[in-house]
Amino acid sequence: MIGTYLLKKSDLPKFIDALLPEYEVVGPKLIEGEPIFDYLKSGSDFVDSYTLLSPKEFLYPQTEEMLSYKKNNGEFIFSYSLDEKKRIIMGVKPCDVRGFQRIDPVLKEDPYYMSRRNNTLIFAFTCVTPCENGFCRNLGGPTLDKGFDLQFTDLGEEYLIEVGSERGKEIVEKTKDYLSPASDAHLKQKSSIVSDVISKLPDIKVNGVHELISWDDPIFKELGEKCISCGACNFACPSCFCYNVADYTLPVGGYRERTWDSCLLAGFARMAADNPRESEESRMRQRISHKFKYYYEVYNAQLCTGCGRCYAVCPVKIDLRDVLKHFWEVKK
């Protein structure tokens, strides 16, 4: 840690206001009573809250133009733009930060994602109470060791702020009027809060599950019969990264756009002549195996951060906690 500071909770709006002239600040704010990640117009918009959806779209928009073109004398003129705005996403939960970390190695050469990633600061917020559906206990837990510029932990009257990067240090420099040094006692207080949250989270084993997932496991058929192929789980997932690309024409020229895609939709693997994943069962097998086996075999991490959002949005309540428990049951 580069440094630790305290910020009085009542000073948080002023702290944010001090950054707004230079940065676009994204954080949870109440929209029709619901906390949703959005651009903050003022520091008082911010609410320190669980959100149903992760802020994935601010690094990786649901829909984005990849390039546009105009025809000129038989040749095409291409143009594209990269979003290089200086941006802060604050109030990000550790599970969502880990979602970005899972996407990073896949999109490391993707200029659209990487330009946002490189220009965005992450202000993570430790979870000081367990959320309803979370099972992050063995998938990283309620706080981060790395992957943030600043990390906030609610200690009651004040936030403990841990600095995780040089860019985080620059933020501290800009907001030092509101900060005071933290002591070891504050770090200890944080540790005990985190331990308490961990003890309240379900202890669902994940490590080694990649070895337990077999092609013929009947659970895929069972879940396939339940699944209505709506793709909500993919969209709510902070680590799902698959996308589709489509071309559109305009009166002069046209454009190419990508959108989030879902491995549970019937057309995901469909080619002009054949669809190798026609059944719901095969697509459910792909989703679960990609998350807990295939991705692990390449990157040595699960493509799941235990946020429980897929369950929260699933209309038929497919629960990855049960799926993981099932794999361990089968082993016995």
Added chain:
Amino acid sequence: MYALKNVYLPKQVKITEVIDETPDVKTFVFDLDMDYLHGQFVEVSVFGVGEMPISIGTSPTRNFAVSVKKVGKVSSALHNLKPGDIVGIRGPYGKGFPIKELEGHDLLLVGGGIGLPPLRALIEYVLDNKDNFGRMQLLYGARTPKDLVYKYLFPKWRKEFDVLLTVDYADETWLEYEGVVTKLFPKICMDPKKTYAVIVGPPIMIKYAVLGLVDAGFSDDRILISLERMMKCGLGTCGHCNIGKYYVCKDGPVFKYSQVKDIPELF
């Protein structure tokens, strides 16, 4: 802050020639200078319609061309283009045939339908570098005599190596074999110990060809197959072609059978 290269930006390329191969296959020759390996593919854009992955159908030692069967939206749009028209090309992508490993060996090539173009790329390379390879035999099948691509090349090829042709449905003009390509397997005149087999074609053909060759004594790491999957990016990012721990676009499309034989959804 960072100068990021846009890996998704296609190059504009002019079509110089269009050759009608069969009622639904055309070959497009491009004015393009590109370094690539046999068995690799490119993403071809028809602007306003979309992008599709296509295997490169010629050896790097010859002119760049692809052969495309009219099946879906983009391939149909491509079929409407004429010499002088512009398409976008990105690539080359994927791992091609392991040419260094193939050198010094005999080659058994098994092709089905539109699977011949990538094999043609390999054949031309071998013919241009004859000293580095042993004997070669091609078994090629299509649905009907009309569906065989590169018919005009066969007489030339037959002067250099053994070419066996078969069709599922013969007509009265057909003088060669009839039946699926695996029916030609008894005619294989290669020693599995000295030979690499390369199979390109529709999944069902690859499946039975692999089983036949394993039966004939070919070891799993001497059988190369080229797989086909839905692809958007070509770079291992969009997720569509994921099978097991592999992305067909990035880790394939050419695989040794030994690498992928445990993936049940292979075929």
